[in-house]
Amino acid sequence: MRDFIDRDNELKFLDEEYRREGSSLVILYGRRRIGKTELAAKFMKRKKALYFLVTEESEQQNRNAFKEAVADFCDNELLKQATVENWEIIFKTLLSKNGDGKMLLVLDEFQYLGKSNPAFPSIFQKIWDTLLKHEDVMVILCGSLITMMESQTLSYTSPLYGRRTGQIKLKQIPFLYYNKFFPEKCRRELIEYYAVTGGVPKYIELFYNSGDIYSAIDHNILSKQSFLYDEPNFLLQNEVSEVGSYFSIIKAIAAGNHKLSKIAAALELKQTGLTKYLKTLIDLDILKREVPVTEANPEKSKRGLYRINDNFMLFWFRFIYPNLSLIEMGNRELAMKKIKANFKDRHVSYIYEDICIETMWKMNHEETWPFTFDQVGRWWNNDQEIDIVAYDSTGRDIIFGECKYWEGQVGINILSALEEKARVVDWKKENRNNHFILFAINGFTDELRELVKTRDDVWLSE
The missing domain is CATH 1.10.10.10 (Winged helix-like DNA-binding domain superfamily/Winged helix DNA-binding domain)
Structure with a gap:
């Protein structure tokens, strides 16, 4: 993988959770391949952190593997040699290493514990309430199976409901x-x-x-x-x-x-x-x-x-x-x-079209327009479609946009057609300021560029 790209907001949030006084419990979930483990690994760097990957094996097999990981992390030979039948002993041993700065624990693919033992969310809830909650510790529960993670950690019926201090549903990286x-x-x-x-x-x-x-x-x-x-x-x-x-x-x-x-x-x-x-x-x-x-x-x-x-x-x-x-x-x-x-x-x-909508938000943030909008998306009725419509819901300004991914250049005819379609849109029809933007992967004709120089309500974007 190349240098870690994007995820600045997520890392900032995790850092704020890490710096909060006392304990924190964060749910990090999203579809497979989306980069949850990479995000957790990036965040773990230079921290007193233990990472444990849950497998689809039985609860007992995962408990034994977690015991080994904690024994190595705490350098505890006694735990390594012991036969442990419950999770609390392992977590108590883990907390014995606490004291020199906040401890970070990442349980990846957490949903498999609940899958192998439906009662495990209740087990972890008890561990959180009686042990982890009162310590200087941050726990991140990661998961790739969205429906399971939501039911086990986020839903109202989950034993862990109300325990989390934050959650991240990791999304795809923008085209930007x-x-x-x-x-x-x-x-x-x-x-x-x-x-x-x-x-x-x-x-x-x-x-x-x-x-x-x-x-x-x-x-x-x-x-x-x-x-x-x-x-x-x-x-x-x-x-x-x-x-x-x-x-x-x-x-x-x-x-x-x-x-x-x-x-x-x-x-x-x-x-x-x-x-x-x-x-x-x-x-x-x-x-x-x-x-x-x-x-x-x-x-x-x-x-x-x-x-x-x-x-x-x-x-x-x-x-x-x-x-x-x-x-x-x-x-x-x-x-x-x-x-x-x-x-x-x-x-x-x-x-x-989606990329152009993303670009619209970027232009909005950069204050390209003489106003800011808070709504942007597609518009259609039974007869017409407009690729982009953006407007200020508290004002009178509205932008109509067309996106052309084709071989030729975009000309005046496309702007004229967009202006005609805009007349059909009812939003504040009798009292609004119309603006227009054209996106074209292969640019625009000289005639259109010259026309735009005479107008302050049209933008061109390549």
């Missing part, structure tokens, strides 16, 4: 940092790499030494022996029981069915039968439900659309899953030909 991962790549290449790896550190690492995006895809995804070939199946089978049902739903959405009614029709199911699956996929950060950004009551909106919220999963279900038979029969070349024919228009162009 991709030039640090791939300093030799141009912006177009960075967008293509992001469109596949989606900000997941482990995936990014696999793509480091590839000459271009297609060789990276061929080597790291299309090869049946590759790490990412069956990654979605591996991710889901650890979280859900009916993997096939979830695969069918994600495939239907990847094919362009975003409305609930269309997803149900594609699967020949009733809409009510999809609710629990969609909720689970949203909880796992695989899906998101979007509504037009100007909707006053998003939860009640009937215009909600379901989109895949993970670039790699979107790529895999668009290009790999439909072509598994080809790949399995050894015809990777034909699968790659299909990917090359549709990769930019059917995949990267959509990801580019």
Whole structure:
């Protein structure tokens, strides 16, 4: 892995928890490969810290392994030789080493203890309440299985509910940092790499030494022996029981069915039968439900659309899953030909919209506009779509944006079309200030650039 990139806010939060007086208990969780262990390792440096990785073995096997780790950490030969039947003795021994600065304990893949013994969260709750809570100690409980971590540590029914002093749900790294991962790549290449790896550190690492995006895809995804070939199946089978049902739903959405009614029709199911699956996929950060950004009551909106919220999963279900038979029969070349024919228009162009929205927030932070906005997203009705709409909910200013990831330059006609679509948006229609921004990967025509010089309500971004 290259130098540790991003995660500044998370490290700052962990440091604040570490410096707080007394004990602290932090839940650190998120999907596999997202970089939880690397974050914990970075934070542990130069601290009196013990790291323990829980395995899928029995509770007894994990307890014995933890006993050995604590014995080595405390240099306690007596504990090493002892047969221990409960966790409290081990934690008491661990605390005997306390006294010279705060102790840090990281229990990685914590959910496996609860999986092997459903009563373990109660056991740890007692240890926290009677031992750890009163000491100068910081405990980080890490986990990769989101549903298990939430049920065992965060939910109201968990014995540990109310004990934590903080939590981090680790997310993908934003596109903003991709030039640090791939300093030799141009912006177009960075967008293509992001469109596949989606900000997941482990995936990014696999793509480091590839000459271009297609060789990276061929080597790291299309090869049946590759790490990412069956990654979605591996991710889901650890979280859900009916993997096939979830695969069918994600495939239907990847094919362009975003409305609930269309997803149900594609699967020949009733809409009510999809609710629990969609909720689970949203909880796992695989899906998101979007509504037009100007909707006053998003939860009640009937215009909600379901989109895949993970670039790699979107790529895999668009290009790999439909072509598994080809790949399995050894015809990777034909699968790659299909990917090359549709990769930019059917995949990267959509990801580019997300990147432009991210850029909007960055520009907002840098005070690019004569006002600041607090809402940004897509807008649509039955007839029209606008890639970006941003507005100040307490004021009268609104920005309309278009994102073009195509070979040619963007001209005046695109601005004119955007202005026409903006007239349809009802938000404070009779009393607002309209602004416009165009994003284009290949730049703009001279005519458009000259026009923009005469206006103070239009921005261009390449």
